[in-house]
Amino acid sequence: MKRPENMPAFGLDKEVDFVIVGSGAAGGVLAKELSQSGFQVVVLEQGQWRSEEDFTHDEFDVLFNGGLAGGEDQAGSQTFRQSDKEEAEERDGFQPAWYARTVGGSSVHFSANFWRFRPLDFKEKTLLGPISGTSFEDWPISYEELEPYYTKVDWEIGVSGAPGPFDPPRSKPYPLPPMPVKSSGVLFEKGAKKIGLNPQVAPVAILSKPYRGRASCVNCGFCMGFGCETGAKSSSLSAMIPLAMASGRCELRSDCTVYRLQTNDKGRVDEVLYLDKDGKQRSQRAKAVIVSANGLETPRLLLMSESPRFPQGLANSSGLVGKNLMFNSHAAVNATFEHQLNEYKGIQCTRISHDFYETDPRRGFYGGGGLDGRPLFLAMPIFYSQLFPPSDMPRWGQDFKEYLADSFTRSMTVVGATTSLAMESNNVTLDPTVRDRYGLPAARMTYLDHDDDLAMGRFLQGKAVDMMEAAGARKVVAKETGPTTVSAHLMGTCRMGNDPATSVVDRYHRSHDVPNLFICDGSSFVTSGRGQPTMTIQALAFRAADHIAEFARRNEI
Amino acid sequence: MNKRQQSRRQFLKDSSAAMGLTLAGIHLPSLLPLGEAAAKARDTQAAMQVLTAEEAADIEAITSMVIPSGKTPGARDAGVVYFIDLALGAQLASLLAPVRRQLSEMNALAGSDSAGGFARLDETARIAVMEKADSAGFLGVFSTLTMFGMFSMPSYAGNRDHVGWDMIGFDHRHAWMPPFGYYDAEEHGKQSGGSSNEAS
Numbered sequence: 001m002k003r004p005e006n007m008p009a010f011g012l013d014k015e016v017d018f019v020i021v022g023s024g025a026a027g028g029v030l031a032k033e034l035s036q037s038g039f040q041v042v043v044l045e046q047g048q049w050r051s052e053e054d055f056t057h058d059e060f061d062v063l064f065n066g067g068l069a070g071g072e073d074q075a076g077s078q079t080f081r082q083s084d085k086e087e088a089e090e091r092d093g094f095q096p097a098w099y100a101r102t103v104g105g106s107s108v109h110f111s112a113n114f115w116r117f118r119p120l121d122f123k124e125k126t127l128l129g130p131i132s133g134t135s136f137e138d139w140p141i142s143y144e145e146l147e148p149y150y151t152k153v154d155w156e157i158g159v160s161g162a163p164g165p166f167d168p169p170r171s172k173p174y175p176l177p178p179m180p181v182k183s184s185g186v187l188f189e190k191g192a193k194k195i196g197l198n199p200q201v202a203p204v205a206i207l208s209k210p211y212r213g214r215a216s217c218v219n220c221g222f223c224m225g226f227g228c229e230t231g232a233k234s235s236s237l238s239a240m241i242p243l244a245m246a247s248g249r250c251e252l253r254s255d256c257t258v259y260r261l262q263t264n265d266k267g268r269v270d271e272v273l274y275l276d277k278d279g280k281q282r283s284q285r286a287k288a289v290i291v292s293a294n295g296l297e298t299p300r301l302l303l304m305s306e307s308p309r310f311p312q313g314l315a316n317s318s319g320l321v322g323k324n325l326m327f328n329s330h331a332a333v334n335a336t337f338e339h340q341l342n343e344y345k346g347i348q349c350t351r352i353s354h355d356f357y358e359t360d361p362r363r364g365f366y367g368g369g370g371l372d373g374r375p376l377f378l379a380m381p382i383f384y385s386q387l388f389p390p391s392d393m394p395r396w397g398q399d400f401k402e403y404l405a406d407s408f409t410r411s412m413t414v415v416g417a418t419t420s421l422a423m424e425s426n427n428v429t430l431d432p433t434v435r436d437r438y439g440l441p442a443a444r445m446t447y448l449d450h451d452d453d454l455a456m457g458r459f460l461q462g463k464a465v466d467m468m469e470a471a472g473a474r475k476v477v478a479k480e481t482g483p484t485t486v487s488a489h490l491m492g493t494c495r496m497g498n499d500p501a502t503s504v505v506d507r508y509h510r511s512h513d514v515p516n517l518f519i520c521d522g523s524s525f526v527t528s529g530r531g532q533p534t535m536t537i538q539a540l541a542f543r544a545a546d547h548i549a550e551f552a553r554r555n556e557i
Numbered sequence: 558m559n560k561r562q563q564s565r566r567q568f569l570k571d572s573s574a575a576m577g578l579t580l581a582g583i584h585l586p587s588l589l590p591l592g593e594a595a596a597k598a599r600d601t602q603a604a605m606q607v608l609t610a611e612e613a614a615d616i617e618a619i620t621s622m623v624i625p626s627g628k629t630p631g632a633r634d635a636g637v638v639y640f641i642d643l644a645l646g647a648q649l650a651s652l653l654a655p656v657r658r659q660l661s662e663m664n665a666l667a668g669s670d671s672a673g674g675f676a677r678l679d680e681t682a683r684i685a686v687m688e689k690a691d692s693a694g695f696l697g698v699f700s701t702l703t704m705f706g707m708f709s710m711p712s713y714a715g716n717r718d719h720v721g722w723d724m725i726g727f728d729h730r731h732a733w734m735p736p737f738g739y740y741d742a743e744e745h746g747k748q749s750g751g752s753s754n755e756a757s
Contacts, residue, residue, distance in 0.1 A: 182735075183739065185741070218732035341739070342738040381708035
């Protein structure tokens, strides 16, 4: 990536207005908003600065050698266990938290499903009552308060969609019409209607038409896990960073891994310590710091920033930094049809159902979710060969060959995504023994889905089976469901709230403990929504930027 | 044995789905020399880079049992063994030793104490060894490597002339227009964009 012409080079000793840690879904928005508002911003991103021309369809490299996820740079950075009775283990290759290390963060490789939360997501505890053994809580903000920012996301980054029967109120229509429906969408719609559901167009952060100088999608099919070659996916890389660069007030430093936020004797953050591309220690001074490193890396950084004054880690007087990790549970049903769907063409999802979004006490458990029709692994041949065939099928021989040859173009998957109940037992801590390439402690995840989350997944799976049978599938296979062991959704680990004893940041994303430290990303979530967090991460970021800019103007940072 | 070694050992015991993901791991030398070597292997049937001739013969024989050649091309036609040879010297270098151990196991099942034993078996005997290996749970690594060699970009030396992609009906292009398949054709008011294996 060539250095953008307008990009300033701030001295490390210069106290800039803001350092933002992370350039992803939230960090990209904050960088654009604050630099356009006249502030000097340094963004530190641990990944490389790739651009559209660097992205490929090379599945072996991008997915199996960890290209976008960081390849061997990931070694020793994550461990996983299901309970605190176990010793957490490292994994080779695919890491338990699947996120992209690249400028633009995971907004570069996500599938771009883009659901708003609904009013109930913010006040479900009030609506349903408390749930024992969990940290189920209301948000300190409402849907109504966030709605203008959802709309801002729609129009600033470019979202394609159409209204659905259960949508929350919106102040402006979608800026772009829906993406062309795929065969999975047609069959999903047909099956859903036959079993009495109300399918709707899937909203996606992908351009169906040219928009604000960016080209529209060419339906190449490589959305999930890949970077977009045309910039039609509305990632922070394509939609936000160029605007931040154009402001002339934002410096983005890639390949820079922040390992410590340094506090002074007044208890304020005054320096951000990081390792540059060559592993050299650097530090940047700033008036205020915003951590948008994702729901795993954000608590890891805060915990690594402990000091005599903050012995439990920075911003952690509540003890809740890293706690209440939420992944969303998932269930999948594979269906094979008579004719070709060719799901490898086009985007992932074109039709969804939100019929089971709300908790229904008659189901006997808490939770809600969404269903969508898509290729899932059928978009990528190697993934398909590994993950699509039934688990009891021998992986060799003529029958296997014929199965592979027949199923790839004729199949689809219905995915159910559910709520995750917040629990302190699901968390991120620092691994006591495993270290990454820089010698920093791994982020240790402890995670086991709540029984209600798994029950909701099984419920949705049953509906997906009915739907695919009703759509005329010749074969329907419900994939085994169980506890989540890999997730791209990282939420809840620095939750937002009014009470400093029970939350990490306030309603404006300011840390309760450190007045010039803001935290804004998936970690801010109080509840998990129904499976597509990125839209809400970005709405929160636009809202946070408004407030943080106002604080800065009033000299309150 | 540290945790990484343990988990590597664990994956060799595993067989199917998780394998592909676990195999993922190891991002090693730059892809450029690999691509050049791959092109050379394609052009000249060059000698193996990492595997001995006997090991290559075994691996070609095993991968040909995973995806047999017949009415349509199989692993042998795709050049899967060339992919494996190059990858074991590059991205998958850390798998070389484990793959060699698995190969010894296969040859032991084939009644041979040295490489090349499996390749010398006739078809019936190969099937018997494959079945035994599968139920013992160590066929997975060969199956997964075969899939990589069938379906990765031809620049990695497998998937020659796109025979792997053609087998499953994946047409690799960088842009598509609807209709994409049979079921959305009506929505888009056109004939289905079916591809070559619709009739198969």
